[in-house]
Amino acid sequence: MLLLLQYTLLYSSVLILVALGGCFSEHSGVINLGLEGTMVMGALGGALTMHFMPNLPPFLMIVMVILISMTVGLIYSLLLAVASVSFKADQTIVGTAMNMLAVAAATVIVKAVNSSFNPNNPSAELKYHEQRTAFIVRIGKSGGFEFNWFMLVTVIILVAAYVLLYKTKFGLRLMACGEHPQAAASVGINVFKMRYAGVMISGLLGGLGGIVYIASADSMWKFSNGVLGFGFLALAVMIFGQWKPQRIALAALVFGFFRALSSVNVGIDFIKALNIPDSVYKMLPYIISLVVLALTSKKSRAPKAEGIPYDKGMR
C-alpha cells in the first residue's frame, strides 16, 4: 500500500511539473506538443550528469542534476519558440517533429557515449544506480516509504507557478498574450517576448519533469523508449486541470494514481484479485480526459488565441 502511495506521488510530481510547463506555454498562446520530446532531452541531460559525475556529494548532485536537466529542456524548447513565434511555423508539425527528434537524438548520443567507453557496448541505456540514491530518503525500515527530494521540489514549483501566474505583472501579461495578443500589444506588451518566455518556462519544467520521471522509479533508462507517452499524459492533465495550477495538481494526483496502479497492481492483493489487465489502468486517464473534453469543450477555459501565430497586422 505504501508502495502505491509512493508511486502515485512520484508520477503525480512528474505530471504536475510537465503539465505546468504546458500551462505556461499555452497561456502565452503557443501549443507545446513537443513536451514529450522536451522531457526526453531533460532526462538525457540529467542522466548524463549522473553518468559523468558519479562522485558528487548528495546535495551538489541534486542541484546539478536539476539545473542541467532544466537548462537542456530550456535550450530544446527554443526549437519550438524560434519556429512558432519568430517564423510563424505550424505549431503542430514542429511539436510532433520535436518529439521524434528528441528520441532519435537521445538514442544517437547515448549510443555514442556508451561505445566511446566500450566499443562493444552500443546500447541505448544509461545506468545510474548509485547516483540516484542521492534523491531518496528512506523513512522507516527497508521496504518502507521512500521520500524523494523531487516531491518537495515539485511542491515548491507548484506554489511558485501559482504565484507567478496570478499574482505578478508578468503572469497576468503572459495570460493576456494567450487570450488576445492584439489587445495585449495595444497596451505596450511585447507579445513576441512573452511567448518566448512562455515556451522557455515550459522547456524548464518539461526538462525537469523528464529527469524526475526516469530517476525516481528506475535505476537505468533506455533512451530509445522516449518517456513512454508521459508528455502526452501531462497534456491530458493540463486539460483536465482546465489550465489552472491548483486544478492541475489535483488532476495529476488522480492520473498519477491510475498510472501507479498499472505499475504496482501485482503487489496488492485485492487489486490483483480483480484481474484487470494493466493496459486498462494505463488507458483510463486518456479516456477520462476525452470524456471531460467532450462535456466541457463548449465552455472550455483554454486560452483563446492558443495555436494562432501572432500577426501584428491582424485585428
Place this chain on the structure above:
Amino acid sequence: MKNKLRSMAKSNAFQSIVASLLCIIVGLVIGFIVLLIIKPDGAWKGITDLLKGYFKYTSNPNKILEYFSQTLIKAAPLIMCSLSILFCYKVGLFNIGVAGQYCVGMGLSIYAAIAWKLPWWLCMLVALIAGGVMGTIVGVLKAYRNVNEVISGIMLNWISLYLINILLKMVQKLNISETRDIPKAGRIPALGLDKLMGNRYASIAIPLAIIIAVAVYIILDRTKFGYELKATGFNKNAAKYAGMAEKRNIIITIAIGGALAGLGAAMLYLTNFQHWETDTSSVPSMGFNGIAAAFLGGLNPIGCLLSSFFIQHITEGGAYVDKMTYSSEISDLISSIIIYLCGFVLFIKYMMNKKIARSEEKRAASGHEEPLPGTDAAVIVKESAKGGDE
C-alpha cells in the same frame, strides 16, 4: 524565355518542390554534421552508406530488387498514412490521430484474420471500417462538441494502442508476446508480384496504394465533393454561408482519413511481413512518419508517393551505416529534422515570392524590358490566389 522562367518560379508546384528539396538538403547536412561530431573520419562514408542503402550491392541485381521491393512493402502503409494526413489537412484538420487509426486497423485486421479466419479482402474491409470509426469519433467531437482534433487525436492514439494490446494478446504465440502468423486465406494475394519482385512478401498492396493516391488526387482536384472540402478548409463560415454542410464535411473527411490509415495498416500486416508485439509501449511511428511524408510531399498525393518512398528509403538506409561507429537511429534523426524544417515551408515560399516580386519591381523600374502584354497584373493576382489553396 525569361518570362517563362519567371512564371515557373511563381508556380506553386515549383515552389513546393524547391522547398521540399531544401528541407531534405538541410536535413542531410545536419545529419552529416552530427556524424562528424561523433567520429570525423567515417562521416562521409556514413552518410553515403545511408543514402545508398541497398544499392551498394551493385554486383547483385537480384538482391537490389529484393530490398527495393522490401522498401516498397513498407512504403505502402506510409503512403496511406500520408494520404490520410493530407486529405484532412485540405479541410483544415490536423489528423494527428493517424497513428491510432493505423493501430486499430492493424489490430482488428490481424484479429479478423487469425481468430475469425476471414478472407483477406474482408480483413481489409474490417481495417478500413475500424480506422473510419476512430476517425468519426474525432470528427463528431470536433463538429458537435468543439474538441480540438489534435488533442482528441492524441488521446485516441494511446487508447487505441492499449486496446489493441489487450485484443491481440488473445491471438499471440505461446509464451511469446507476438501475434501468430496470418493464415493463408488472410494474406493479401500477390498475383505473381512476389515472383516478379523476388520478395515473397510483395503483394498487390503496393499497386493498390498507388491507385488510391491517384484516386485521392482526382477526388480533391476534379470533383464537387473535393471542392467543397477545400472550401470548408479555406473558410468554414464562408462554406456554410454558401450552403455547404460544414459539420458533415468535417466528419466525413476525418472518417475517410481514418479509413485510409486503417487500410494502410492492413496492407502491411496482412502480408505477414511483420508481427505485432503485444507489449509495445509506444504508438507506432508509422503515423508520425506519415506526417513527415505528407508535408515533404508538398501536400500533393503524387508528391506523397515520392516522399514516402524517400523517407522509407533513408529509414532502411540506417541499417547500412557501420554499426561499430554510428547507430542506425541516425536515419530517424535526419527524417525528424526534415519534418521540423517542413514547418518552415510556408515561410520559405513567402521569401521566394518576396524575392520574385522585388526582382520584378527592379526590372520594371529600370525599364530594361518591355512591359508584359497587359496581363501581368492579372497573372499576379491569379497566382497569389492560387498560392493560398495549398
